[in-house]
Amino acid sequence: MQKTTGIHSICVSAQTVVHRIARPVRYLASSLSSTAAEYTILLTLNAITGGVFVPVVIARTISCTINYLMNRKVFASQGSVIRTGIRYAIVAAVVMMLSYTFTNAGVMAGLSLWSASVLTNSSLFIVNYLGQSFLVFGRPYDALDRARTFIKNYSTFIAKVQQQVTQIFACHLPKFSVENTALAHIHLPQAA
Template sequence: MGAVILIPAYEPDGKLTDLLVGLAGYDVVVVDDGSGPGYATVFAAARALGADVVTHDRNRGKGAALKTGFAHIRTYRPGCDVVCADSDGQHRPGDIEAVAARLAAGDADLVLGARRFTGRVPARSRVGNACTRAVFRLATGRGLADTQTGLRGYAARHLPRLCAVAGARFEYEQRLLLRAVRDRWTIAEVPIATVYLAGNASSHFRPLRDSARVYGPLLAYGASSLLAFVLDATLFLGLATLTGGVAVPAVIARLVSAVLNFTLNRRCVFGTAAPLGRAARDYALLAGAILVANVTLLTVLAPATGSTLIAKLITEALLVTAGYLMQRHVVFAGRGPVAPAGPSPAPGAPAAPGHTAPAAGASPTDLDDAPSGRWPAAPRARP
């Protein structure tokens, strides 16, 4: 079963129809992310070229458009892989076909169309991508050639999880990539052309606001650990000064900071894929092991160094990496919520091909709320 091409589009121009001409023979779903009446002729042309066009009633963001498209494909093209591409001419039909072909090999969960950033690339794009790659490697330990590419192929089995990942705008794709690394997906990269038209003037990326959204999930990894460390160190040093000991202050400080760290990591950093009971149990076991190591090291290092502060810094430096890796790969490495298999649609999917998606407030991540009988029969596939 061939891949479906998913194209989110906001205020597109003729480059969208040019792309659709180049993709003749593929099933294509275009999500109009609230472009408005002024762009009706472009989407009418897309329909005339055979694409299913799904329309948001207002602009909700690229992440929301992708989730609407995933839900639509789950409903009307069940079992199909999905290749996501942008509408602004940056992805050539040949490169999209290369990603689809690599995905069809069946040994990858995610295929990235990786740009090499050669030739004339706008400075902000070159620097931004270099910074994101560096931060991503630092946060996850995984190096990728292009962490911001919009050309991505997803295996059909992962669509329910894609719909459940938080995020409505540009940060959504970064969260997907973090989730893929965390859950140990097989990620393949296919070299593609680096295309920036007119200095990337057609991009709807807002440098300050959307950069904050993109980097937010990455920086949250470090911020949670840093905040817990500051709380732990402050409590420990204060209690150690009052009591003159290190063992009891270390236990109390570690317990308080562990509760904060667990709450932040589960809700804000790693998401809620891992069940609360299992995650709490695994975290408690990990925290207990680290606590024993923490107290042992402090007891040995404090008299050896002659400084409680130095002993604390050395201890944390030794233990923080081990604790982080265990949390990322074991404690919070849940597979994520999975919706019932089959063609049952999810909120966020359109009422019918070419119709408007649910009104504002309907969540594309609530996978099990669709009342029976609400959705029409699947349309006949294009030849």
């Protein structure tokens, strides 16, 4: 009976780990596929126009549309297409502006368009994931509740630490009076 319980707890632990990493892995897969489309479009348009702004905007818009449609399934969105679509557009616009700014800065610094874009988008991966997880497909009340709980727990922790420090000083501070220290018995020469 003991072995069954141990095996069961291992299986439950394994399921928990798989459940926790499943969403980020699915998000990574959707991001990589939309990124492949974005790079193909970006490099093609750059070769045609020679610019950076128009290719980045068009490529990002198409890849964001692909990414939004896939991520509705990744995050198991239960919100309406219009509401999550508007939120996604806002997050995507912010990420697009950051992408253009950093990609252009990389190109001006001497990087190739491709390497500047890869570096920029890799850096923005976490920002985009968190934005979609909490702001787009997550329920805002859940994120708000988590923030409130964190602040409440942090405030309680600080109050307890403050109380403990106050008690320590109250108990031990009277023992450290000037008369009880070794410094009280040192006679310093007085100035004449």
